[in-house]
Each structure stands twice: as structure tokens, then as C-alpha cells.
Amino acid sequence: xxxxxxxxxxxxxxxxxxxxxxxxxxxxxxxxxxxxxxxxxxxxxxxxxxxxxxxxxxxxxxxxxxx
Numbered sequence: 001x002x003x004x005x006x007x008x009x010x011x012x013x014x015x016x017x018x019x020x021x022x023x024x025x026x027x028x029x030x031x032x033x034x035x036x037x038x039x040x041x042x043x044x045x046x047x048x049x050x051x052x053x054x055x056x057x058x059x060x061x062x063x064x065x066x067x
Contacts, residue, residue: 001026004033009054016046017054 007021023039026032043050 001028002033003036007057009050009057011051011054012046015048015051017048017050018043018046019050019053 002025004024005021006024007019009017009019011017019042021039021041023036024033025036027034
């Protein structure tokens with residue numbers, strides 16, 4: 001069954017970022033994707049390190065999409 005991880009980054013300043021993340025799996029009975037219990041996660045605070053992760057994610061998705 002499909003399993004997907006999702007992370008959403010949000011810049012709250014020019015350098016500081018927060019994120020929310022979750023994992024979803026396909027539920028054959030419901031015929032839809034559902035969140036895996038306990039898989040969610042949030043930033044404890046905005047940080048420049050999260051900003052580095054967000055920029056790396058962006059570079060990778062742009063390379064995959066625009067290459």
C-alpha cells in the first residue's frame with residue numbers, strides 16, 4: 001500500500017522557518033489516504049536550521065521538476 005511523508009515549511013522571517021509534518025497511508029477499506037496515528041510533528045520554534053532544510057527541499061524539488 002502507498003505510504004507518503006509530507007512536510008510543509010513556512011518562512012516566518014527572512015531566515016527563520018517552522019514546519020509541520022505527517023505520514024499518510026492508503027486505507028483500502030476507506031479507499032483514501034489517511035494520516036498514520038502519531039506521525040505528525042511540528043517545529044518547537046522557528047529557526048535558521050529549519051530555513052536551511054526548507055531551502056534544501058526547494059532546491060531538490062525544483063531540480064526534480066525543472067530538470
